[in-house]
Amino acid sequence: MDRDILLSTTRWSGRAMTALHIAWRNVTGERRRWAVSTVALGVAAMLVIFLEGTSRWITGSSTAYVDHTGSQLIVAQRGIDDFLFAQSAFPEATMAQVSHLPGVASVDPVVGVNGVVSVRGTHLPVYLVGFNPGQSGGPWKLEDGSKQPHGSEVVLDRGFARVAGVHIGDSLTLFGHQLRIVGTSAQTDAAGDFFLFVPLDVAESIGGVGTVSYGLVQLKPGASPRDVASQIDQLPGVHAVARQQVAANDRAMITTSFAQPVQVLAVVGLIAGVLIAGIVLYTAAVEHSRDYSVLKAIGAGAGVVYGSALLQSIVLSVFGVLLGWGLATALSAAFDAWDPVVESRLDLDLVAAVSALIVAVNVLAALLPVRHVSRVDPQEVFKA
Amino acid sequence: MSVVVASRLTKTFGAGRGLVTAVNDVDLSVDAGEVVLVVGPSGSGKTTLLSMLGGLLRPTRGSVRIAGRLLAADPLQLARQRLGTIGFVFQTFNLLQAFSAVENVAIPLRLMGVPGRTARRKAADVLEALGLQERLTASPKTLSGGEKQRVSLARALVADPLVLLADEPTASLDTKAGRDALEVLSSSARQARQACLVVTHDARLADFADRVLRIEDGRIFNS
Numbered sequence: 001m002d003r004d005i006l007l008s009t010t011r012w013s014g015r016a017m018t019a020l021h022i023a024w025r026n027v028t029g030e031r032r033r034w035a036v037s038t039v040a041l042g043v044a045a046m047l048v049i050f051l052e053g054t055s056r057w058i059t060g061s062s063t064a065y066v067d068h069t070g071s072q073l074i075v076a077q078r079g080i081d082d083f084l085f086a087q088s089a090f091p092e093a094t095m096a097q098v099s100h101l102p103g104v105a106s107v108d109p110v111v112g113v114n115g116v117v118s119v120r121g122t123h124l125p126v127y128l129v130g131f132n133p134g135q136s137g138g139p140w141k142l143e144d145g146s147k148q149p150h151g152s153e154v155v156l157d158r159g160f161a162r163v164a165g166v167h168i169g170d171s172l173t174l175f176g177h178q179l180r181i182v183g184t185s186a187q188t189d190a191a192g193d194f195f196l197f198v199p200l201d202v203a204e205s206i207g208g209v210g211t212v213s214y215g216l217v218q219l220k221p222g223a224s225p226r227d228v229a230s231q232i233d234q235l236p237g238v239h240a241v242a243r244q245q246v247a248a249n250d251r252a253m254i255t256t257s258f259a260q261p262v263q264v265l266a267v268v269g270l271i272a273g274v275l276i277a278g279i280v281l282y283t284a285a286v287e288h289s290r291d292y293s294v295l296k297a298i299g300a301g302a303g304v305v306y307g308s309a310l311l312q313s314i315v316l317s318v319f320g321v322l323l324g325w326g327l328a329t330a331l332s333a334a335f336d337a338w339d340p341v342v343e344s345r346l347d348l349d350l351v352a353a354v355s356a357l358i359v360a361v362n363v364l365a366a367l368l369p370v371r372h373v374s375r376v377d378p379q380e381v382f383k384a
Numbered sequence: 385m386s387v388v389v390a391s392r393l394t395k396t397f398g399a400g401r402g403l404v405t406a407v408n409d410v411d412l413s414v415d416a417g418e419v420v421l422v423v424g425p426s427g428s429g430k431t432t433l434l435s436m437l438g439g440l441l442r443p444t445r446g447s448v449r450i451a452g453r454l455l456a457a458d459p460l461q462l463a464r465q466r467l468g469t470i471g472f473v474f475q476t477f478n479l480l481q482a483f484s485a486v487e488n489v490a491i492p493l494r495l496m497g498v499p500g501r502t503a504r505r506k507a508a509d510v511l512e513a514l515g516l517q518e519r520l521t522a523s524p525k526t527l528s529g530g531e532k533q534r535v536s537l538a539r540a541l542v543a544d545p546l547v548l549l550a551d552e553p554t555a556s557l558d559t560k561a562g563r564d565a566l567e568v569l570s571s572s573a574r575q576a577r578q579a580c581l582v583v584t585h586d587a588r589l590a591d592f593a594d595r596v597l598r599i600e601d602g603r604i605f606n607s
Contacts, residue, residue, distance in 0.1 A: 018494040021487075022480075029482030294478045297440055298539075299467025300495050301460060378440045381478050382431045382551050 045324020103223030130203020145183030471540030
């Protein structure tokens with residue numbers, strides 16, 4: 001009995017290896033076509049992977065600021081539950097009231113000003129953040145320089161600095177203020193909305209003296225966020241929103257406005273990849289019809305014949321995806337080096353998921369050639 | 385003892401007024417070690433007969449037994465039954481272009497589950513026996529017609545089948561290469577006690593056969 005199982009396993013693995021061997025040779029037998037097919041599929045895979053990475057960057061970057069504030073609650077003007085593109089304003093005096101509430105360890109004021117800045121003939125959307133140096137609300141990752149602007153100083157997003165062609169030490173006029181650049185920050189490009197950080201009083205002079213936009217609340221250990229929020233809600237003109245809720249709202253808005261169009265482009269890339277794979281595989285199957293009839297005549301079972309056709313799809317897809325991954329990584333690095341305005345986050349889990357999807361969809365595309373192979377008549381072997 | 389036994393084998397195509405009887409009520413047997421030549425002109429039913437004997441075409445009526453076993457009706461079982469039991473030799477060689485000579489010959493063994501290295505070694509032995517020791521790794525594209533046919537013969541012989549079925553094995557070869565190929569085929573069949581049936585339009589090959597049959601309009605006659 002054990003010997004039968006062993007023999008059966010050997011036969012199965014032998015047939016599987018034969019199917020793989022046939023698939024490999026059919027795909028790679030003609031090097032020029034193999035190269036062209038792989039490159040075509042690789043470019044399609046690159047598009048899909050890069051665009052999916054861009055979509056992830058758009059979604060992730062939209063909440064990067066809020067995620068890095070470290071606060072549990074955010075105080076905002078009543079009726080405002082968002083951060084990006086929202087304009088919240090309430091009296092600065094409210095901050096003192098919040099700070100005295102039970103359970104509140106600290107509350108740091110932030111002034112946010114949405115605007116468009118013209119630099120070197122380009123109009124760029126910016127989010128000017130005023131914060132108190134030494135408190136939360138400032139940049140969290142620096143590319144270069146200082147993260148603590150004082151007086152008439154500014155920390156710029158590195159992408160903005162690149163587009164504006166300015167460097168640390170240069171001066172820049174923003175919202176009518178002459179500011180000296182002391183640092184460039186990273187991860188502060190929220191889907192193309194560049195964050196610029198200035199001292200609170202500078203932002204107040206732009207957004208309105210005596211008013212702040214948000215309060216970043218740190219709770220005392222053991223304090224209930226819900227209880228503290230309900231106390232803040234009692235104060236006039238403001239309410240408290242959980243940081244995660246603000247992030248979720250911003251993410252939803254950005255996804256609808258920016259990420260979804262990118263997703264549509266990614267789907268177009270995926271469809272192009274499937275069409276390429278389908279055409280390549282179908283052509284290969286048609287050209288190798290005689291080979292399949294020979295295999296069928298010799299006695300190859302359905303597993304070997306259909307398996308080899310399917311494996312061709314997998315072999316081609318795997319090579320296309322690997323090439324696409326490499327190209328997407330190179331493209332992402334090129335953007336980062338030359339034009340750090342658009343990013344593509346090629347996280348391993350995203351690449352793995354997208355690659356698996358591409359391979360799976362290409363296997364579906366192989367159904368047409370498999371159907372063709374299933375109809376190949378072994379009697380073809382007798383045709384001269 | 386007869387290895388191949390065909391009884392009242394009939395194949396028709398079409399229906400009604402368009403009905404064509406390609407093979408008509410053929411009784412045929414081939415013994416172990418016997419070489420039978422079936423000679424007939426184009427359209428006489430040679431290839432249809434060979435297809436049915438090899439289990440590649442289902443007869444309209446009649447039956448085929450190989451080594452006492454009826455050919456299976458189920459296509460999957462039939463494929464398994466063919467594998468290693470029947471060796472085919474084709475007019476156009478039908479070598480897989482993406483495979484080398486030795487890989488082509490190893491295919492039946494690999495399909496039977498023989499490990500790759502063992503299969504290639506045995507395939508190389510058979511090719512060497514046919515004088516192709518220098519061409520083991522050659523691509524079919526670089527082989528001459530005679531070499532291709534010898535590779536095709538090696539592929540048919542490698543799994544030591546009970547039956548060898550050859551369809552016009554000399555038609556694509558010059559006279560000398562054709563006679564060489566048939567010499568290899570017939571001597572192998574006699575030596576290994578294989579039942580060998582060759583269909584051809586070339587009656588000059590009769591001297592290689594133990595028995596010659598004539599086929600006309602789908603009917604078999606003793607020559």
